Amino acid sequence: MQEQLEAVIFDWAGTTVDFGSFAPTQIFVDAFRAAFAFELTLAEARGPMGLGKWQHIEALGRDPAVNARWQAKFGRAMNNDDIDHIYRTFLPLQVERVGAHAALIPGTRETVAALRKRGLKIGSTTGYPRVVMEKLMTVAAANGYTPDCTVCADDLAAGARPGPWMALQCVLDLKIGNVARCVKVDDTLPGIHEGRNAGMWTVGLMLSGSPAGLTEAEFTAATADELAALRARIAPEFTSAGAHYVIDSVADLLPVLDDIERRLHQGERP
Incomplete structure (x- = not known):
C-alpha cells in the first residue's frame, strides 16, 4: 500500500490570512x-x-x-x-x-479547496490565544476559510511553539494515522521548528508573511529584483531551521505536495 498524505496543518497570520502578518x-x-x-x-x-x-x-x-x-x-x-x-x-x-486583518491571502481559498478535493484534512495552529482566534475564525469563515481544527497557543498545558504539541494536537483532533503523512506550512521559524519537532514535512513561506513584511499591495508592486533579494535573504533562514521546502506563499503549495507524495511513495520520511 502506497503512503498518501493525510493532512496539511497551516499557521494563520502571514500564512492563510493577514498578508504580511x-x-x-x-x-x-x-x-x-x-x-x-x-x-x-x-x-x-x-x-x-x-x-x-x-x-x-x-x-x-x-x-x-x-x-x-x-x-x-x-x-x-x-x-x-x-x-x-x-x-x-x-x-x-x-x-x-x-x-x-482577516482577509485571506491570495491562493488560500483555492488551495484549500484543492486539498479537500484530494481528500486531505485541514488543521491549523497559531500563536494567538483562543480569545483572539474566536474573533478571527468567525471573520475568516465569512471570507471562505474554515479549517477542520484550530489549536491555539494557550490551549495546551505543555505549551506552544517551537515545541511539537499544537501540531500533535491536530494529529489527535484529525485522527491522523502517521505524522509523516502531515505537512506543516508556516511563515515563521518557530512554526517550522514546531513541524519538524512533530515529525512532519515542513514548508516555509517567504513572501506572504512576517519575514518579508510586505503588504499585499507592496508585494504586487515589487520588481522581480526586489523579490529575488527578499528570497535570497529569507530562504537560508528557513533552510537552516529545517524546512523541507521554501516557497513564496500558500498559492504555490500544490506542486510541493505532489513532490512530497512522490517521496513518500519511494519510502522517504521527513
Whole structure:
C-alpha cells in the first residue's frame, strides 16, 4: 500500500490570512507604548514572530537592543510582572483589531479547496490565544476559510511553539494515522521548528508573511529584483531551521505536495 498524505496543518497570520502578518506586529508596538510608554520598532516586534504572545513579549525583553533601552529607561531588566502587564494590554487591542486583518491571502481559498478535493484534512495552529482566534475564525469563515481544527497557543498545558504539541494536537483532533503523512506550512521559524519537532514535512513561506513584511499591495508592486533579494535573504533562514521546502506563499503549495507524495511513495520520511 502506497503512503498518501493525510493532512496539511497551516499557521494563520502571514500564512492563510493577514498578508504580511501586520495585526500582531503593530499591536505589540502599541501595547508596549500603552503599557510603559516604551517604543518598539516594527522590525523588533517581528523578531520572535510565531511564538505564543506571552512568550513573544518575553523574547522581546531578552532582545539585546530592546533590553538595553529597557534597562536605560527603568534601571532593570524586564520581569514577569512587566510581561503580564504588556500581555494584558495587548489582548484587548488584538481582539479589537484582528478582524480588520482577516482577509485571506491570495491562493488560500483555492488551495484549500484543492486539498479537500484530494481528500486531505485541514488543521491549523497559531500563536494567538483562543480569545483572539474566536474573533478571527468567525471573520475568516465569512471570507471562505474554515479549517477542520484550530489549536491555539494557550490551549495546551505543555505549551506552544517551537515545541511539537499544537501540531500533535491536530494529529489527535484529525485522527491522523502517521505524522509523516502531515505537512506543516508556516511563515515563521518557530512554526517550522514546531513541524519538524512533530515529525512532519515542513514548508516555509517567504513572501506572504512576517519575514518579508510586505503588504499585499507592496508585494504586487515589487520588481522581480526586489523579490529575488527578499528570497535570497529569507530562504537560508528557513533552510537552516529545517524546512523541507521554501516557497513564496500558500498559492504555490500544490506542486510541493505532489513532490512530497512522490517521496513518500519511494519510502522517504521527513
